[in-house]
Amino acid sequence: MKLIFEKSVxxxxxxxxxxxxxxxxxxxxxxxxxxxxxxxxxxxVDLARHYTELNHRVHGVNCGFYPLGSCTMKYNPRIDEDxxxxxGFTGVHPLAGEKHTAGCREVLDTAAKYLCEITGMEGMxxxxxxxxxxxxxxxxxxxxxxxxxxxTKRRKIIVPDSAHGTNPATAAMCGYEVVxxxxxxxxxVDLEALKAVLGxxxxxxxxxxxNTVGLFDENILEITRLVHEAGGLCYYDGANLNAVMxxxxxxxxxxxxxHMNLHKTFATPHGGGGPGACAVxxxxxxxxxxxxxxxxxxxxxxxxxxxxxxxxVVVRALTYLLTLGREGIPEAAKNAVLNANYLMRRIxxxxxxxxxxxxxxxxxxxxxxxxxxxxxxxxxxxxxLIDYGMHPPTMYFPMxxxxxxxxxxxxxxxxxxxxxxxxIFRELYELGKKDPDFMxxxxxxxxxxxxxxxxxxxQPVLRWQxx
Amino acid sequence: MxxxxxxxxxxxEMLRAVGLSSWRELYRDVPADMLLEGELDLPSGMSExxxxxxxxxxxxxxxxxxxxxxxxxxxxxxxxxxxxxIPAKEEFLTAYTPYQAEMSQGVLQSIxxxxxxxxxxxxxxxxxxxxxxxxxxxxxxxxMCRDRKCRVTLISGAAHPDVINxxxxxxxxxxxxxxxxxxxxxxxxxxxxxxxLTAEIASFYVQQPxxxxxxxxxxxxxELTHAAGALFVMGCNPISLGVLKTPRDCGADVAVGEGQPxxxxxxYGGPYLGFMATTNKHMRKLPGRIVGxxxxxxxxxxxxxxxxxxxxxxxxxxxxxxxxxxxxxCALTASVxxxxxxPQGLKEAAEQCMxxxxxxxxxxxxxxxxxxxxxxxxxxEFVTSLPRQAEVLAALEQNGILGGLPVExxxxxxxxxxxxRAELDKAIAVVEEVLAK
Numbered sequence: 001m002k003l004i005f006e007k008s009v010x011x012x013x014x015x016x017x018x019x020x021x022x023x024x025x026x027x028x029x030x031x032x033x034x035x036x037x038x039x040x041x042x043x044x045v046d047l048a049r050h051y052t053e054l055n056h057r058v059h060g061v062n063c064g065f066y067p068l069g070s071c072t073m074k075y076n077p078r079i080d081e082d083x084x085x086x087x088g089f090t091g092v093h094p095l096a097g098e099k100h101t102a103g104c105r106e107v108l109d110t111a112a113k114y115l116c117e118i119t120g121m122e123g124m125x126x127x128x129x130x131x132x133x134x135x136x137x138x139x140x141x142x143x144x145x146x147x148x149x150x151x152t153k154r155r156k157i158i159v160p161d162s163a164h165g166t167n168p169a170t171a172a173m174c175g176y177e178v179v180x181x182x183x184x185x186x187x188x189v190d191l192e193a194l195k196a197v198l199g200x201x202x203x204x205x206x207x208x209x210x211n212t213v214g215l216f217d218e219n220i221l222e223i224t225r226l227v228h229e230a231g232g233l234c235y236y237d238g239a240n241l242n243a244v245m246x247x248x249x250x251x252x253x254x255x256x257x258x259h260m261n262l263h264k265t266f267a268t269p270h271g272g273g274g275p276g277a278c279a280v281x282x283x284x285x286x287x288x289x290x291x292x293x294x295x296x297x298x299x300x301x302x303x304x305x306x307x308x309x310x311x312x313v314v315v316r317a318l319t320y321l322l323t324l325g326r327e328g329i330p331e332a333a334k335n336a337v338l339n340a341n342y343l344m345r346r347i348x349x350x351x352x353x354x355x356x357x358x359x360x361x362x363x364x365x366x367x368x369x370x371x372x373x374x375x376x377x378x379x380x381x382x383x384x385l386i387d388y389g390m391h392p393p394t395m396y397f398p399m400x401x402x403x404x405x406x407x408x409x410x411x412x413x414x415x416x417x418x419x420x421x422x423x424i425f426r427e428l429y430e431l432g433k434k435d436p437d438f439m440x441x442x443x444x445x446x447x448x449x450x451x452x453x454x455x456x457x458x459q460p461v462l463r464w465q466x467x
Numbered sequence: 468m469x470x471x472x473x474x475x476x477x478x479x480e481m482l483r484a485v486g487l488s489s490w491r492e493l494y495r496d497v498p499a500d501m502l503l504e505g506e507l508d509l510p511s512g513m514s515e516x517x518x519x520x521x522x523x524x525x526x527x528x529x530x531x532x533x534x535x536x537x538x539x540x541x542x543x544x545x546x547x548x549x550x551x552x553i554p555a556k557e558e559f560l561t562a563y564t565p566y567q568a569e570m571s572q573g574v575l576q577s578i579x580x581x582x583x584x585x586x587x588x589x590x591x592x593x594x595x596x597x598x599x600x601x602x603x604x605x606x607x608x609x610x611m612c613r614d615r616k617c618r619v620t621l622i623s624g625a626a627h628p629d630v631i632n633x634x635x636x637x638x639x640x641x642x643x644x645x646x647x648x649x650x651x652x653x654x655x656x657x658x659x660x661x662x663x664l665t666a667e668i669a670s671f672y673v674q675q676p677x678x679x680x681x682x683x684x685x686x687x688x689x690e691l692t693h694a695a696g697a698l699f700v701m702g703c704n705p706i707s708l709g710v711l712k713t714p715r716d717c718g719a720d721v722a723v724g725e726g727q728p729x730x731x732x733x734x735y736g737g738p739y740l741g742f743m744a745t746t747n748k749h750m751r752k753l754p755g756r757i758v759g760x761x762x763x764x765x766x767x768x769x770x771x772x773x774x775x776x777x778x779x780x781x782x783x784x785x786x787x788x789x790x791x792x793x794x795x796x797c798a799l800t801a802s803v804x805x806x807x808x809x810p811q812g813l814k815e816a817a818e819q820c821m822x823x824x825x826x827x828x829x830x831x832x833x834x835x836x837x838x839x840x841x842x843x844x845x846x847x848e849f850v851t852s853l854p855r856q857a858e859v860l861a862a863l864e865q866n867g868i869l870g871g872l873p874v875e876x877x878x879x880x881x882x883x884x885x886x887x888r889a890e891l892d893k894a895i896a897v898v899e900e901v902l903a904k
Binding site for chain 2: 001003004005012013014016017018020021022023024025027028030031032033034035036037038039040041042044047048050051052053054055056057058059060061062063066068071073074075076077079081082083085086087088089090091092093094095096099100101102103104106107110114117118129130131132133135136140143165166169170172173174175215216217218220221244246247248249252253267269270271272273274275276277291293294295296299302303304305306307308309310311312313315318319322323324325326327328329330331332334335337338339341342344345346358382383386391392411412413414415441443446447448449450451452453455456457460461462463464
């Protein structure tokens with residue numbers, strides 16, 4: 001389809017502003033813009049149709065099954081959108097002052113209370129804008145804590161090799177040396193490997209539990225105890241909290257701080273890549289190191305962005321939390337785990353799970369044997385799913401499983417949808433044996449097929465240019 | 468309610484299908500003494516009707532001002548109807564990051580269009596798909612400008628306090644130094660800057676217009692910075708670029724800014740939008756997601772996430788940033804805003820911001836004891852002295868007007884195209900009345 005610039009007609013426009021009712025002011029010479037930006041010139045109807053056409057070329061979780069592992073693509077409730085659009089929230093200036101923003105404070109305080117109870121933490125900030133941003137915030141808590149004690153020898157953060165790529169990148173952004181430790185074959189922490197690297201230079205450990213292959217690390221108490229004994233702190237990557245919320249608390253596992261992706265666990269929309277929002281929680285002894293806005297709150301604290309965070313996303317998450325309440329929160333987690341186990345078993349017998357045991361909220365299929373047999377890869381299967389209107393699972397992650405497809409159905413999919421999805425996987429399993437070439441060339445009915453990514457990287461075209 | 472569609476009978480059937488008889492068995496890897504005993508100490512769930520009422524009650528506890536004359540990093544502009552309705556569409560709203568290009572051409576194309584608009588607005592060659600907000604964009608710019616030899620960042624003291632503090636925090640993370648250039652008469656002190664531009668300086672950041680609303684002499688600041696071998700970063704207000712000289716024409720190597728004025732609501736501070744653009748020379752150092760054009764197997768033009776070799780999931784601890792998302796829906800909002808306004812509409816909005824704020828300034832400074840604290844050209848914000856400050860601001864608030872922000876030396880006022888002359892006259896009259904008492 002055409003780009004918006006290619007539809008532009010010189011002189012066409014929308015009438016939006018009244019005529020200026022005060023005297024115009026001229027900018028002094030030297031400050032004036034010399035060129036006219038080539039923004040599109042279109043009428044409202046042109047624009048409405050252009051963006052509707054684009055919107056038709058997007059697949060969202062509210063449109064269909066989206067089992068993207070580690071991303072928790074659950075249904076995004078409509079009431080959450082209504083609440084975030086209330087003029088009583090959208091029209092509030094962040095610097096309007098405490099007296100005029102009591103409702104916003106109540107939103108943040110109530111959400112903090114819920115999340116502290118769910119995680120077993122005692123302090124909470126909503127300033128970070130995304131999961132990776134929350135990791136940065138959390139590891140800065142660890143850094144400030146050691147600095148406040150004059151403990152300058154702690155230069156290392158331990159990260160299992162099964163971790164999300166953001167963990168080591170975050171540790172590096174906080175000036176730490178990253179110590180990667182090998183995981184046990186099931187993605188759990190290898191206790192001996194951990195003991196071997198712990199020492200007086202250990203600042204902390206970053207861990208996801210359930211881990212990135214969807215298994216709960218049963219040694220978790222031993223792990224956090226060992227890190228604490230060495231003088232380090234334990235950071236909980238909340239990417240997989242959906243499996244355990246209301247069932248077991250990271251605070252009770254021995255973690256000192258945690259980040260939660262509100263856009264995963266608490267059902268706020270991903271918006272095609274953002275805005276997300278992140279809550280970072282901590283135990284009481286770390287509260288003094290939480291970030292604050294220099295302008296809204298008192299100066300003298302660190303801060304990771306302007307103002308109080310992605311507030312309107314927190315409104316959505318709070319609406320969701322209030323809706324679920326004490327019964328709904330564990331109910332969501334248990335059904336997320338049930339759905340994952342059910343789907344795994346329904347697929348099993350065709351594609352095989354990498355770990356033949358009860359999983360948490362997600363599971364990994366290992367297609368390496370199947371690929372040897374048929375030449376059909378995890379990528380080919382993923383791309384074939386698109387022809388059925390299903391978003392592919394996460395591919396080639398975690399890296400400790402070769403030819404991995406990672407599925408996370410979430411609790412908001414019905415048994416019927418899971419049965420339908422399992423049938424498609426079984427169908428593709430047979431198809432790959434009979435007609436591998438057909439699958440090598442998938443998808444066949446999508447908007448586009450197999451974009452040339454090498455060309456995109458080697459000859460970058462990153463903007464439209466006037467013809 | 469938990470939005471779980473399966474019925475209790477189906478759940479039992481599914482449990483049996485996986486060979487289990489109870490929920491507890493699903494969590495058999497969790498040590499028994501760690502499981503929560505009893506229920507969470509939280510209220511019961513609510514119906515949609517109840518939750519709607521509860522959250523609306525919170526919203527009503529905020530004051531709704533009919534006129535907002537406060538800016539300081541968050542600006543009250545008119546948001547056209549289309550700008551609200553497009554990003555609310557179910558597909559745009561509920562999609563994930565466009566990893567699967569075959570199912571996300573709509574998101575990818577919209578980002579490609581956004582990147583183009585940011586390049587047009589700033590005059591730069593390359594834009595990323597956006598970052599969290601203007602403050603993090605400034606911090607990421609500082610990081611991308613550092614190399615092995617030049618590690619120190621300079622920032623103008625006339626930048627937004629939250630921006631300075633965010634850049635300081637990112638520098639604290641990596642253990643790099645940030646030095647703040649002093650302010651003289653409300654602008655960056657040029658002589659101080661000259662002295663501070665030593666060999667270890669990686670970049671200098673200036674905000675245009677600055678925190679006090681004043682226009683900085685960016686050409687001169689850029690020349691000084693380049694003469695010392697450092698990179699020049701400008702933080703820009705995107706609406707002001709409808710009339711102000713582009714960062715490219717001022718010599719900037721990196722242009723960043725807070726995109727909130729482009730159709731995003733005030734929303735108590737977020738979600739907002741950090742835009743970030745640079746020259747071709749520095750393209751591969753730009754952090755964050757970038758969308759590129761390519762062709763598919765049939766030779767059709769299409770779009771993909773590109774230049775990923777820079778990113779954390781490939782480079783892990785060697786990546787310069789851990790960012791792995793963007794503010795896609797906010798970038799879409801900004802694109803729709805810029806497309807609805809068009810080149811003429813954007814210029815008109817910028818001109819009206821200037822006209823209205825100058826009208827407000829003239830009205831206020833005609834009152835006894837109210838004077839401009841700094842002289843020199845400004846865009847849509849200015850600082851005045853204000854006698855009986857607290858009393859005046861309270862009187863404005865009682866009249867549904869959020870007055871300027873108290874800052875050192877006075878009050879920082881702002882007016883945009885949104886306010887009518889009648890609204891501004893009313894505000895001036897309220898101030899006059901208090902001062903006449």
